[in-house]
Amino acid sequence: MKLIASAILTSAQANIQFTSITNAFDDLIIFMSLRNSADNAGGTIAFNTGGTYTRRRLLAVSTTVTTDTAAVDYQVNTSVSTANIFSNGSLYIPNYAGSTQKPYSSSSGNENNATTASNSLIAGLWNQTAAITQITLTPGAGNFVSGSEVYLYGITRGSDGIVTVT
């Protein structure tokens, strides 16, 4: 696993976009620590441009567990979350440079030191076959606030990205 790019926001941003992603790896994984300026705990991912997305979400909010197909790809801390606390999550995209439709999955938690928190497991599919060269992370409303972090890693099968497997 090798870090491709990362960012820590120093000001609020409507979205975060990775561009010119190399096709040198087999899979991609994004680690995210995010907070939304609005009271909206859902974030989405978009690959390149266009296409449609389908999702299956397993969502736990407090003690209630539900499943749905909401247009959400990960949980994000919100304006009503405990101050200065950010969400944690990861998003895995296998075979991102291949020529088939692109599945992805995420696990993420809206962290809260007060009362309500949520966790989700999401399996999604982007119905396009182009290699993914651009990824955009967008909050369901508002902006990702200053201090939000994203890390994009490339994964090579059978390798840690540092040691060469022979």
Place this chain on the structure above:
Amino acid sequence: MELSQLLNKEEEMAETKLVIDCSNGVQTEVELTKEEIAQRKADLKAYELEEAARLAAEAEKAELQESANAKLLALGLTPEEVAALIS
């Protein structure tokens, strides 16, 4: 209005995105286009509609569970028996 609310309001007004060029690591703040702003508003509206439907479905389910519990208790089951039945 509290300071945190003011800060949130200010953050909501940002109309830029952070573009990270993975080929060289350069990070650039870019103004959103009119189309992107319009899409953003449309996405928000769609999310709010979906979220409202999800919450309504949850509320309806909770109401049905409460009603079922009450009926089972009225039949003479103990709360423990009801819990065992629906778990």
